[in-house]
Amino acid sequence: MNKGLIALAFGGLAIGMTEFTMMGILPDIAKDVNIDIPTASNLIGLYALGVVVGAPTLVAATSKYPAKNVLLFLMLLFFIFNAIFTFAPNQWSLFISRFISGLPHGAFFGIGSVVAAKLAKPGKEAQAISIMFTGMTIANLAGVPLGTYIGHHYDWRITYGVISVLGLLTFLTIYLWMPTFPASKNNNIIKQISYFKRWDAWLMIAIISIGTGGLFAWISYISKLVTTVSGLSENSVSIIMILIGAGMCVGNLLGGKVADSLSPSKAAIACFLAMATCLLILFFVAHITILAYPMAFITGMIAFSIAPSLQMMLINNAKGAETFAASAGQAAFNIGNSIGAYLGAIPIIYGFSYNYPSLVGVVMASIGAVLTYVFLIKVEKKDKSTKIPSSESINQFQEA
Template sequence: MNKGLVALAFGGLAIGMTEFTMMGILPDIAKDINIDIPSASNLIGLYALGVVVGAPTLVAATSKYSPKAVLLFLMLLFFVFNGIFTIAPNEWSLFTSRFVAGLPHGAFFGIGSVVAAKLAKPGKEAQAISMMFTGMTIANLAGVPLGTYIGHHYSWRITYAIISALGLLTFLTIYFWMPKISANKNNNVIHQISYFKRWDAWLIVAVIAIGTGGLFAWISYISKLVTTVSGLHPNEVSTVMILVGCGMFVGNIIGGKLADSMLPTKAAIICFSAMAICLVVVFFTAHINELAYPMAFITGMVAFSIGSPLQLMLINNAQGSETFAAAGGQAAFNIGNSLGAYFGAIPIAYGYAYNYPSAIGILMASIGAILAYIFLIKYAIPNQKKKKAAQIKEMESSVNIFADL
């Protein structure tokens, strides 16, 4: 196994824990700093905002440096500000450090996706990217439930101290295991940014930002969903999060294989459609506590299968601007995080039960599938035809040269 990919997976583990553990211990943090749940959910939105701001700015600012050096810098930033979040004494310092802790997220996965694709064998790029995201799924499988348990029974600050330490561990694994990849001396920031002058770039951003909001409308309030609607004991939240993590682990592998076996856009349409169907089931069956467990696994699996197809969509569509596009994709993913949490909170604010955020998720995932289909027809299929035509022309040219000899 390529140790460079393992190092990236450690980063996925650390980032996955800092992002998703918040959903499970949000009530504990709210109680600790004496605010209500909707106000505490700003910690989710502020982290997402940090990702949105950090992804393009940090990629642009570090474009002339080697990928390894940039990844080391990003994980150092992650380590420091998650550590500050751990000891923050008041609401203002918690919110500020949470925002800054989100800055490295998008840039890490953006640069990491491009590095993973370079380290991969031909035709295995999506599976290499999924290897990096495996760290995030392991976070949901083991790290988030453990962090949730510690947060419930001891202190959420201990949970985030562990997360900060994982950032330091990632720094060390990248330093020792990541191979040296030379900086692209011809990397032009203006050229990278110009990718977002194209309509197809913004269509992918919309696909990600709206479609993945379906996941976050569900998972942002999963703790309250299973305790107030499904009727599970609060101690069972950790079990539910383990099942979600198991599903995400399996879904990540499925998504990587799916995106390598067909057009990534087709894979994205399938994944978004399946996500919408799962959320329909969650909405109508959430009151049946026996179904809370299997649906946690199934919905987590389906929802997280989308990651690799979307990243490969971006990379394939942004020749010459791959890093900036992949980082922008992570920013869009976290816009989805923020939108899902925000719109999911609206029915709760009006007094509806905690299964109603899933109804918002159904709508968002469905829109994601529709937008992905538009991208498929308008851009992905024509681009594939052009690529095949160019390959045929190149082969014919080679044959003609051989014949002349």
């Protein structure tokens, strides 16, 4: 395996841990700095806001520099501000450092996706991208449960100290293992930004924001689902989360193979429909305790199989603005996080049980499939280029 891809996977691991561990240790942070849970929950929203703000702005600001240099800068930023967060003495220093630590997230995955495609063998681009995202799935499988355990039983600051060190480790592996690609001479910030003047760019953002929101409508309430509907104990929630993480890890790798076998848009439609079907089945069988465990693995696997397809759709559809589009996709993914959690809460507010957010997920994933079909018919059918970037196209990939 190319060592450059392993370096990108380390970055995915660090970023996945800093984003998702927060949900598990939020009460510990609130207690430590003497704030209530609703106030502490702003740490989740501020990170997501950092992702949305940082994805397009950092890509645009660094567009003239080689990709390796930009990735090093992003991980240095990640390391510094997660370290500051680790030692922050009060809520305002926590809020500010948390927001800034989210800025590199979207840009790293956007630039990393393009670099991974360049490192891949012909016809294996989506699988290479899936290797980068494997780091994030491993974070959910092992990193987040371990970080949560350390935060609960020792100190949450140790957890984020480890996360900042992972950022430094990523910096070192990129420096040592990542080849240097020259910056594109044809790089044009105006052309990058003009990507958003195209209707199909906004269609892609809608596909990701709405379709992947189906995952978050379900997973945002997974703890209450398995304890109040499935009848598991609170101690079993950690096992459920590990199974979801394992499913995500497997699904991510399978999704890369499917995207390389089919066109990315056809693979995305299949994955969205599979997600909707799985969530619908989950709605009806959630009360069967013994099925909670296999359904956690299967749903996590199917839900995360969509990631490589979506990244390849973004890259293939944004000639001359690949990294900008791919990073914007990460911002859209975080928007999907917020939308899914918000809409999933509506049936709960009206008194329905915790399996009903899964129905919201069914609707969102189905809409994602319909919008992807529109993309296939209106955009991809008109573009007679191959399903993966040609060698000429790949040589034109901007390196920032």
